[in-house]
Amino acid sequence: MLLRASSAVFGALLLAIFGCSEAKRPGTPPKNLILITVDTLRADHLSSWLYGRPTSFVPTNEEERGKGIALAIDDLAGAGVMFRNAFTPRGQTTPAIASLMTGRSPLEHGVLKNGNVLAEDASTLAERFQDAGFATAGFTSNALLVAPSGLGQGFDVFENFDGEDRDVKVVTGAMKWLGTQDRDEGPPLFLWIHLMGPHLPYAAPSMLVGGAELNFGTMFTDPDYAGAANGSRDFLDDAYLNHKPLNGLDVNEIVAQYDGEVARINHIVRTFLQLYSGVYEATPAHRLDDTAIVFAADHGEELYEHSGYWAHSKSVYSSVLHVPLILHHPGSLTGRRVVDELVTLEDVMPTLLDWFRIAPQSRISGRSLLPLVDTYEALEFESRPAMSAWRNRIFSVRADVDGGSWRLVWNPENLQPEENPPGDYNIPELALFDVSADPKEQRNVANDYPELAKRLQAAIAEWLQNQDLAAAAATSAELDAALAGLGYLEIGDE
Numbered sequence: 025m026l027l028r029a030s031s032a033v034f035g036a037l038l039l040a041i042f043g044c045s046e047a048k049r050p051g052t053p054p055k056n057l058i059l060i061t062v063d064t065l066r067a068d069h070l071s072s073w074l075y076g077r078p079t080s081f082v083p084t085n086e087e088e089r090g091k092g093i094a095l096a097i098d099d100l101a102g103a104g105v106m107f108r109n110a111f112t113p114r115g116q117t118t119p120a121i122a123s124l125m126t127g128r129s130p131l132e133h134g135v136l137k138n139g140n141v142l143a144e145d146a147s148t149l150a151e152r153f154q155d156a157g158f159a160t161a162g163f164t165s166n167a168l169l170v171a172p173s174g175l176g177q178g179f180d181v182f183e184n185f186d187g188e189d190r191d192v193k194v195v196t197g198a199m200k201w202l203g204t205q206d207r208d209e210g211p212p213l214f215l216w217i218h219l220m221g222p223h224l225p226y227a228a229p230s231m232l233v234g235g236a237e238l239n240f241g242t243m244f245t246d247p248d249y250a251g252a253a254n255g256s257r258d259f260l261d262d263a264y265l266n267h268k269p270l271n272g273l274d275v276n277e278i279v280a281q282y283d284g285e286v287a288r289i290n291h292i293v294r295t296f297l298q299l300y301s302g303v304y305e306a307t308p309a310h311r312l313d314d315t316a317i318v319f320a321a322d323h324g325e326e327l328y329e330h331s332g333y334w335a336h337s338k339s340v341y342s343s344v345l346h347v348p349l350i351l352h353h354p355g356s357l358t359g360r361r362v363v364d365e366l367v368t369l370e371d372v373m374p375t376l377l378d379w380f381r382i383a384p385q386s387r388i389s390g391r392s393l394l395p396l397v398d399t400y401e402a403l404e405f406e407s408r409p410a411m412s413a414w415r416n417r418i419f420s421v422r423a424d425v426d427g428g429s430w431r432l433v434w435n436p437e438n439l440q441p442e443e444n445p446p447g448d449y450n451i452p453e454l455a456l457f458d459v460s461a462d463p464k465e466q467r468n469v470a471n472d473y474p475e476l477a478k479r480l481q482a483a484i485a486e487w488l489q490n491q492d493l494a495a496a497a498a499t500s501a502e503l504d505a506a507l508a509g510l511g512y513l514e515i516g517d518e
């Protein structure tokens with residue numbers, strides 16, 4: 025048996041995470057916390073991550089900036105702290121969000137795939153904030169993020185929205201809940217919204233923005249494109265399953281549709297933050313001054329980069345594992361603006377507990393990122409590789425070693441991931457990619473660097489040995505029924 029449980033590192037980890045002295049920490053935490061997660065959002069398709077299309081940019085002038093309405097994703101990245109190299113432990117919604125909420129890997133919290141339930145005894149971010157006196161609420165538009173998934177633990181209010189314009193419904197639901205809170209005299213707030221926008225199908229509807237109708241569906245497409253390719257599930261599943269050839273113009277059309285979804289979600293995020301901030305009220309409230317914003321994604325999207333596959337659940341590559349991560353509260357995060365260190369979604373919970381001075385209640389395998397964002401160089405942060413896995417069977421590590429950036433994929437049983445849609449997804453038994461020279465991870469150079477490949481395999485084995493493995497992951501007939509009720513009989517590939 026390759027895997028074995030160990031909790032010997034628990035104490036050392038807690039010390040490492042919470043041992044920093046008060047005096048060395050960044051400034052006083054703000055009163056409130058907003059966590060925004062976007063489904064299926066590739067970091068490298070955001071303009072703040074230097075993508076070639078202005079997907080997350082909205083032009084503003086000085087006057088608008090002064091009014092506090094410059095709140096597009098690129099503005100958050102510019103004024104906040106941008107973690108350029110953040111990774112998810114698994115390219116699928118429920119395991120990834122469970123890791124963000126518990127600070128633990130999927131192998132440790134036991135949610136290895138969509139449909140597994142986060143155990144009742146898990147200690148979650150929302151529970152810790154609730155215990156600390158925060159009013160807590162979660163609003164989601166992915167049918168998997170419902171209370172029976174176990175991810176509603178710790179939320180006073182937890183609502184899921186579906187149907188047309190479900191992301192707009194999330195924002196409306198969140199604003200309604202905020203309307204019930206006394207934001208001056210009442211308890212501090214922890215609000216989570218999860219938006220579905222860039223998830224399949226890629227077909228962004230137009231939307232009114234500032235009185236003008238913006239057509240996101242054609243924002244980045246080529247008006248001269250004459251082919252039949254489109255971003256519907258039917259078209260993409262058929263092309264993938266039946267190995268139908270797509271040319272460069274077809275791929276460009278589909279990716280442009282995905283990018284339109286990203287641009288649309290950027291406007292929804294911006295509008296939500298403007299409404300939250302109160303900049304349009306008779307007396308602008310500028311409520312972001314007392315609110316920390318965390319922006320992240322659960323995973324990215326393959327977009328035809330491996331095995332002709334478009335979605336995410338099968339992938340063990342950076343296209344899916346590399347996610348955006350931004351912390352925004354310029355009033356207290358006054359140090360570094362851009363962090364290149366490898367970090368993971370498991371680091372989000374310990375970072376927020378550390379920042380808001382809330383004690384953890386159980387073992388956390390992520391670590392606080394505050395030592396990376398302040399200006400106190402005395403604080404130590406130990407670099408380590410970013411580990412991901414397909415369930416507990418195929419492993420993928422992103423590591424910065426010997427001045428280079430690498431990804432190693434290790435598929436010891438030569439498995440094919442079995443999520444929907446069916447179709448070949450070949451993962452080599454061992455593959456090494458030089459990420460700097462080959463960011464899309466297309467050229468396996470394992471034979472050129474055998475020693476390095478061995479070192480990274482050993483790092484995976486050591487990581488596995490240190491995992492405090494969860495009991496067999498639970499499944500729930502209740503969850504299946506809830507999904508069926510929401511019109512989601514297929515829970516394989518959300």
Ligand SMILES: [Zn+2]
Nearest residue numbers: 063117322518
């Ligand atoms: Zn997802």
